[in-house]
Amino acid sequence: MWPFFALLLGLVVGSFLNVVIHRLPKGESIVFPPSRCPACGHRLAPWDLVPVFSYLALRGRCRYCHSPISPRYPLVEALTGLLFALAALFYPPSPQAFLTFAFLALLVALSFIDLDTLELPDSLTYGLLFLGLLSAYLLSFPRPFAEALDGALIAAGVLGLVAGYGGLFLRRFRETRAEVPVGPHQVHMAALFGALLGPGVGMALAFLTWALSGRTGKPVVLPDRITLPLLPLAWILAPYLGADLLSTLKGSFLAAGGLALAGGLYWAFKPIHEEGEETDPVAMGYGDVKLLGALGAWLGLYSLLALFLGVFAGALVGLAFRQRKIPFGPYLALGGGVTFFFGETLWRAYLAWLGL
């Protein structure tokens, strides 16, 4: 009975996710007004909104104007229903099961919004992050709190630095203007000093330049041309300076992730700029970085396996369809979902295959 109940709940939640996916990027209210046909504007009755079944009964057309309805709607509902049923096979009725439902629902919403808009809304990525941390704190689920926090920071730090090096190579080592008061420059700086002096000092120094930039209105931060090339050098030299490589790497990623997630939160709460102001409205970007950070709160260091699976799946699809600009969010979400249920199994199978 429980998996069947989960399936039905998932269908209903999926129907709600369709509204979220449609309205959240436009800044419209999710609760009001009631659903209307996008073609004729006719208000939809409850029997038009029964997940999946209404679509099948109406043969994919609006009851009032007969224009075709996107198959995306029943697809999102069916997908959410099946994911909830899968979760119910892993967890008996419990707070853990409902937290897993929330995790999966957020990933579905994020994936489809990214497909539509190439953006991942901060409300959902940070919602996923804080729900994961809260769940870890209160229930040690799915990971103990210390592991969740480390996982979030390290995952965000790894992808933030990948983005940093990617950007530097794509720009052919030209320096970009640093964002005021905080941007990727602080993330790269935190990584460098985190490697040399530990994550606490790395973060503190980067926060100091953030405060100075905010105070002076000018970027006060080391250029990428210094921080990014020195960082691998610090990693290589660490063992010769009496530090071990693993803690040096960890120091970099923790500090970089801390700055990436804190900086992203600052921009998320910053009111939209007035016309004529010269700042980029999507300051920092980092949607994927924040999503992977959020996955880290749920998966701990297994989030790096989710990243690997996401890159792998994204590359396969990119090659298959010869797409240039692909949204990475859906693949990260897919990697995150697979890792949530099967991560440890996959990892053990991999180690066994290596003969370890």
Ligand SMILES: [Zn+2]
């Ligand atoms: Zn209609």
